Amino acid sequence: MSVLIVGSTALDSIKTPRAENPRLLGGSASHAAVAASFFSPVQLVGVVGGDFPRRYLALYKRRRIDLEALQILPGKTFHWSGEYESNMNHRRTLLTELGVFETFTPTLPKSHQAARYVLLANIAPGLQHHVLDQMQRPKFVAADTMDLWLNIALPELLKLLKRLDAFVLNDSEAHQLTKEENVFAALKKIHKLGPKYVIIKKGSHGSILSGPRGSFICPAYPLRKVVDPTGAGDSFVGGMMGYLATAKGSVEDNIRRAMIYGSVVASFCCEGFGLTRTTKINRSHINQRAKELEKLTRF
Amino acid sequence: MSVLIVGSTALDSIKTPRAENPRLLGGSASHAAVAASFFSPVQLVGVVGGDFPRRYLALYKRRRIDLEALQILPGKTFHWSGEYESNMNHRRTLLTELGVFETFTPTLPKSHQAARYVLLANIAPGLQHHVLDQMQRPKFVAADTMDLWLNIALPELLKLLKRLDAFVLNDSEAHQLTKEENVFAALKKIHKLGPKYVIIKKGSHGSILSGPRGSFICPAYPLRKVVDPTGAGDSFVGGMMGYLATAKGSVEDNIRRAMIYGSVVASFCCEGFGLTRTTKINRSHINQRAKELEKLTRF
Numbered sequence: 001m002s003v004l005i006v007g008s009t010a011l012d013s014i015k016t017p018r019a020e021n022p023r024l025l026g027g028s029a030s031h032a033a034v035a036a037s038f039f040s041p042v043q044l045v046g047v048v049g050g051d052f053p054r055r056y057l058a059l060y061k062r063r064r065i066d067l068e069a070l071q072i073l074p075g076k077t078f079h080w081s082g083e084y085e086s087n088m089n090h091r092r093t094l095l096t097e098l099g100v101f102e103t104f105t106p107t108l109p110k111s112h113q114a115a116r117y118v119l120l121a122n123i124a125p126g127l128q129h130h131v132l133d134q135m136q137r138p139k140f141v142a143a144d145t146m147d148l149w150l151n152i153a154l155p156e157l158l159k160l161l162k163r164l165d166a167f168v169l170n171d172s173e174a175h176q177l178t179k180e181e182n183v184f185a186a187l188k189k190i191h192k193l194g195p196k197y198v199i200i201k202k203g204s205h206g207s208i209l210s211g212p213r214g215s216f217i218c219p220a221y222p223l224r225k226v227v228d229p230t231g232a233g234d235s236f237v238g239g240m241m242g243y244l245a246t247a248k249g250s251v252e253d254n255i256r257r258a259m260i261y262g263s264v265v266a267s268f269c270c271e272g273f274g275l276t277r278t279t280k281i282n283r284s285h286i287n288q289r290a291k292e293l294e295k296l297t298r299f
Numbered sequence: 300m301s302v303l304i305v306g307s308t309a310l311d312s313i314k315t316p317r318a319e320n321p322r323l324l325g326g327s328a329s330h331a332a333v334a335a336s337f338f339s340p341v342q343l344v345g346v347v348g349g350d351f352p353r354r355y356l357a358l359y360k361r362r363r364i365d366l367e368a369l370q371i372l373p374g375k376t377f378h379w380s381g382e383y384e385s386n387m388n389h390r391r392t393l394l395t396e397l398g399v400f401e402t403f404t405p406t407l408p409k410s411h412q413a414a415r416y417v418l419l420a421n422i423a424p425g426l427q428h429h430v431l432d433q434m435q436r437p438k439f440v441a442a443d444t445m446d447l448w449l450n451i452a453l454p455e456l457l458k459l460l461k462r463l464d465a466f467v468l469n470d471s472e473a474h475q476l477t478k479e480e481n482v483f484a485a486l487k488k489i490h491k492l493g494p495k496y497v498i499i500k501k502g503s504h505g506s507i508l509s510g511p512r513g514s515f516i517c518p519a520y521p522l523r524k525v526v527d528p529t530g531a532g533d534s535f536v537g538g539m540m541g542y543l544a545t546a547k548g549s550v551e552d553n554i555r556r557a558m559i560y561g562s563v564v565a566s567f568c569c570e571g572f573g574l575t576r577t578t579k580i581n582r583s584h585i586n587q588r589a590k591e592l593e594k595l596t597r598f
Contacts, residue, residue, distance in 0.1 A: 086480060087480040088480070181385060181386040181387070182503075182522070182523055182524065182525065183503070183521075184521045184522065184523045185523045185524065188523065202504065204482070205501065205504040205505075206504075206516075208521075214594065214595070215521060215595055216595060216596075216598065217505075217518045217521070217595050217596050218598075219516045219596075222482075222483045222507075222514060222516070223481070223483065224481055224483045224484045224487065225481065225484065226481065256597075256598035257598045259598075260598050294598075295513065296513070296514055296515060296516050297515075297516050297518075297596050298555070299515065299517075299555035299556045299558075299559050299593075
């Protein structure tokens with residue numbers, strides 16, 4: 001089955017202590033869609049401007065991502081620019097130009113409204129609602145978010161939580177949302193806001209799932225060098241949803257392994273700027289690292 | 300087989316945002332010895348002053364810890380006082396009174412010199428060397444340390460690394476020692492300093508082993524509430540060494556499971572001030588959490 005993914009489709013200019021890369025293909029939906037595409041067909045919902053490089057459209061197409069719901073509008077593509085500190089754990093935003101995103105209203109074609117797996121990747125909660133409103137009978141809906149929406153759109157985000165099967169956020173966002181320092185205390189509080197599955201991402205420390213069959217401690221794949229972590233969280237949730245959409249059996253049966261695959265795709269994402277590394281791998285590279293993760297955690 | 304453990308035997312006065320507890324039984328060797336005692340006989344090497352409460356001696360004895368090499372000298376017991384911030388990840392030392400530790404020279408009785416498993420818990424590297432010098436033919440020697448020794452006794456610590464089978468340190472110490480932000484890059488550098496096994500502790504994020512058969516990502520047991528993390532790292536390494544000393548098979552076969560057991564004892568340690576919680580559990584509580592950790596990491 002295919003995954004419908006809505007989120008930002010952007011140009012990212014990224015600075016690290018070692019290099020600077022302008023106008024890479026970025027955005028939560030780009031990372032999530034490429035990650036999901038290793039496992040299942042993907043329907044991308046987003047918007048870009050007239051300045052969006054053709055080679056990035058070609059990249060989506062090479063990954064067989066359905067672009068019917070990618071609007072190309074006159075104006076500028078959403079442009080984000082950020083800088084990482086040497087430990088890669090802290091970044092600061094240098095610039096955000098919304099461009100065509102300012103007036104974006106996602107409208108889904110009929111073929112998209114029937115999607116069973118829906119990923120509301122990081123984007124304004126209002127847009128996440130708007131997409132969900134158009135879905136006919138989704139089987140599994142997951143959403144990601146960011147600190148910005150907790151700051152400026154909390155009421156809408158809280159409403160969204162009641163409509164989700166799974167909510168994915170990082171540890172600092174979980175702290176911001178719940179005021180809990182402790183990840184496990186935060187998980188419990190977030191369940192009470194609605195979602196059956198809650199996943200807290202902890203960067204290089206992996207992620208934690210809390211669900212009906214208990215918790216799962218999902219490791220991050222060990223990397224000796226992180227080139228650019230931008231999009232790692234989006235790759236994680238994209239890979240997870242792609243795996244879930246095609247795996248046999250119930251979500252509950254598959255979600256742990258889905259997180260492992262998401263974690264693996266995120267590891268590749270970190271090894272290059274933007275999507276440069278992720279677009280060079282194939283399913284067998286992913287399977288190899290998933291096997292390694294199995295060995296790395298067995299006792 | 301028994302484990303010989305040298306380290307600090309102290310009184311800890313601990314302040315958290317919620318409570319204050321003066322003169323608890325503390326010190327790296329106390330925590331490590333109690334943790335190890337769930338798995339194997341323990342020979343404790345340390346020093347206390349005339350002010351050391353009898354009830355703490357009774358506590359060691361209840362855990363059947365051999366006190367032949369615990370010196371009781373005129374003067375004051377080593378006293379440490381510290382305060383935790385609300386997230387329990389940052390603490391600051393309020394006071395350190397060395398007392399009888401100032402002139403401590405550990406002298407091992409014959410019966411102790413034959414120990415096969417030796418844990419040089421956190422203490423000045425000079426004392427760790429001094430104990431190791433007296434051992435006849437130890438089979439497995441592990442050492443822990445702290446930032447203080449990296450600051451004021453680095454040459455002695457570096458010499459010690461060449462005499463160890465396993466070196467255990469936390470992530471910020473690993474960064475301080477290697478200047479590497481990345482844990483896996485740090486592990487590689489530390490191997491080059493001598494130890495066959497290197498373990499980096501990451502608090503609530505678990506720990507990472509690097510050894511001849513590859514790496515192991517060891518989870519921390521999920522706790523919703525941490526009362527006092529003092530001694531958790533000592534409990535981890537103590538539990539690990541206790542398990543190794545009695546498990547059948549090679550160290551390489553057992554070290555992953557040993558870390559799991561260490562991690563479990565550390566989780567109990569965090570649930571009470573000082574050793575109050577750890578001394579209320581038994582082996583079946585430990586086995587239960589080890590089983591849970593197995594379920595929490597399987598996929």
